[in-house]
Amino acid sequence: MSRHFVIVGAGEAGARAAMGLREQGFDGDVTLVGGETHLPYERPPLSKDGMVAEVFAAKTIATAERLAEAGVAFRGGVQVAGIDRASKRLAMGDGGALPYDKLLLATGASPRRLAGVEGERIVYLRTIEDAQRLRGVLGAGRHIAIIGGGFIGLELAASARARGAEVTLIEALPRLLSRGVPEAIAGRIAARHLAGGVRLVFGDAIAGIESGAGSATVTLASGMRVEADLVLIGIGAVPNVGLAEAAGLSIDNGIAVDGQLATGDADIFAAGDCASFPLAIYGGRRVRLESWRNAQDHGNLAAHNMLGAGEVGASVPWFWSDQYELTLQIAGLADEGAVTVERELAEGSILFHLSADGRLVAASGIGVGNAVAKDIRLAEMLIGRGARPDLAALGDPGVRLKGLLAA
Amino acid sequence: MADWVEACGTDDVEEEDVIRFDHAGRVFAIYRSPDDEYFATDGLCTHEHVSLADGLVMDEIIECPKHNGRFNYKTGEAKGAPVCVNLRTYRVKVEGGAVFVEV
Numbered sequence A: 001m002s003r004h005f006v007i008v009g010a011g012e013a014g015a016r017a018a019m020g021l022r023e024q025g026f027d028g029d030v031t032l033v034g035g036e037t038h039l040p041y042e043r044p045p046l047s048k049d050g051m052v053a054e055v056f057a058a059k060t061i062a063t064a065e066r067l068a069e070a071g072v073a074f075r076g077g078v079q080v081a082g083i084d085r086a087s088k089r090l091a092m093g094d095g096g097a098l099p100y101d102k103l104l105l106a107t108g109a110s111p112r113r114l115a116g117v118e119g120e121r122i123v124y125l126r127t128i129e130d131a132q133r134l135r136g137v138l139g140a141g142r143h144i145a146i147i148g149g150g151f152i153g154l155e156l157a158a159s160a161r162a163r164g165a166e167v168t169l170i171e172a173l174p175r176l177l178s179r180g181v182p183e184a185i186a187g188r189i190a191a192r193h194l195a196g197g198v199r200l201v202f203g204d205a206i207a208g209i210e211s212g213a214g215s216a217t218v219t220l221a222s223g224m225r226v227e228a229d230l231v232l233i234g235i236g237a238v239p240n241v242g243l244a245e246a247a248g249l250s251i252d253n254g255i256a257v258d259g260q261l262a263t264g265d266a267d268i269f270a271a272g273d274c275a276s277f278p279l280a281i282y283g284g285r286r287v288r289l290e291s292w293r294n295a296q297d298h299g300n301l302a303a304h305n306m307l308g309a310g311e312v313g314a315s316v317p318w319f320w321s322d323q324y325e326l327t328l329q330i331a332g333l334a335d336e337g338a339v340t341v342e343r344e345l346a347e348g349s350i351l352f353h354l355s356a357d358g359r360l361v362a363a364s365g366i367g368v369g370n371a372v373a374k375d376i377r378l379a380e381m382l383i384g385r386g387a388r389p390d391l392a393a394l395g396d397p398g399v400r401l402k403g404l405l406a407a
Numbered sequence B: 001m002a003d004w005v006e007a008c009g010t011d012d013v014e015e016e017d018v019i020r021f022d023h024a025g026r027v028f029a030i031y032r033s034p035d036d037e038y039f040a041t042d043g044l045c046t047h048e049h050v051s052l053a054d055g056l057v058m059d060e061i062i063e064c065p066k067h068n069g070r071f072n073y074k075t076g077e078a079k080g081a082p083v084c085v086n087l088r089t090y091r092v093k094v095e096g097g098a099v100f101v102e103v
């Protein structure tokens, strides 16, 4: 009898895993179950080009034809409601049951909700529907309040300005992007938003948000009030672990998996935004990454290991963000660094982060367009190799990083 | 019909690197391989139309600077997600210290 592999969640990780299984030559059945009605699509454009473009077009990861060609049965608009591990069956939201031999949980993450705040004028940004709702409001003469100075809020601020809307962004901490982005780069991003006409409010807490018929009012602890047509809340995301938790799988800031993405149940794997896993390059530090490339890498790795490859992930975290003409790219986790060296480029700059004993552990770069891309990519390879590059060479833009790879 | 256009000098591209070449409203990428041969492809990534000349060349692979989509620049073949459409390639010849592309 043919084996049946089921993937729950048709996002970046799930879709990649489905295709990856076929690329690896798996000839059993593959079912990809997606809670959303759409074909798998890319989320990053939702806050960027997709928000600014004249006409909204979702960027599909795999078309219906490609899925069909690959022999992947796609079931969209269906939630998986439960996992019966003993009989290896899924309870489907539409009442049916689906047996599996191997299961991949790629359920992603959901926006963190601001407790006690509800209403028509409160939005979050994760899905096509969210993006379309926001698009409908962004435009000249409109005012949007953004709660949270993280990536989603900042990208949306830049897109809203591009569409001519007024923007007030409120961050509870004294600076932007306090999770994972060095202060110098966050400062440069803040300066760009100010120059772009965004009103930035730091160090003030939300006392209340009222969502009325015509507008919403945000009241801050300081007493300041912000009137807006719409309030976007971008205060982070929480992993979708409910299904795994109810099935008794172990949870630790995400579905806890090992370096091969396996849960405690040998037939169940987890990948992408929903999974926490040990990062080999940092001595097994457990992390959960909300990054597009991590979702892809995990999708591939899960496909290999569902087929028994026994492979341990070795990728270096990598993330990018686009705001205005600037692109930020980060390889590795900057908080692993003790020493920082800066390299100035013609149209950007890079901070190299090294451990106390001289190992390159991360690199954060910001520049116009793709000015920092090549060097960040080379840094990523150096990080992956555990290189201990010379500090003076890193800081000298005249020294080609590629040359350091050979060393 | 062969239409050869001078793209750059042979020294304008470093070994195992790439530069951008604009011609008649089109964007090309000109590569120099580690073994000192020259190649040309369309200059924009097939994923989001970003200039590939800002990307990294390793052996016969060009990596897009935006999301690391990979192509073999000798054949134009897309090497996997997020790129699934191949790059068009163009014939190249070297004459008198200059690189010519058949556009």
Ligand SMILES: Cc1cc2nc3c(=O)[nH]c(=O)nc-3n(C[C@H](O)[C@H](O)[C@H](O)COP(=O)(O)OP(=O)(O)OC[C@H]3O[C@@H](n4cnc5c(N)ncnc54)[C@H](O)[C@@H]3O)c2cc1C
Binding pocket: A008, A009, A010, A011, A012, A013, A014, A033, A034, A035, A036, A042, A043, A044, A045, A046, A047, A078, A079, A080, A081, A106, A107, A108, A109, A125, A126, A127, A152, A240, A243, A271, A272, A273, A274, A289, A290, A291, A292, A293, A295, A318, A319, A320, A321, A322
């Ligand atoms: C607006 C926005 C901009 C972003 N920009 C960037 C960026 O610039 N750079 C970057 O690196 N990353 C970016 N990201 C992050 C990136 O998109 C995510 O890391 C990536 O989408 C994670 O993929 P995933 O497959 O793990 O999860 P998701 O893409 O969230 O997919 C999970 C899917 O599973 C479904 N699901 C959940 N539970 C069930 C269930 N029980 N049954 C059926 N289906 C279920 C969900 O509905 C969802 O469709 C951005 C994210 C957003 C929202």
Ligand code: FES
Binding pocket: B045, B046, B047, B048, B049, B050, B064, B065, B066, B067, B068, B069, B082, B083
């Ligand atoms: S634009 Fe080239 S990989 Fe996305």
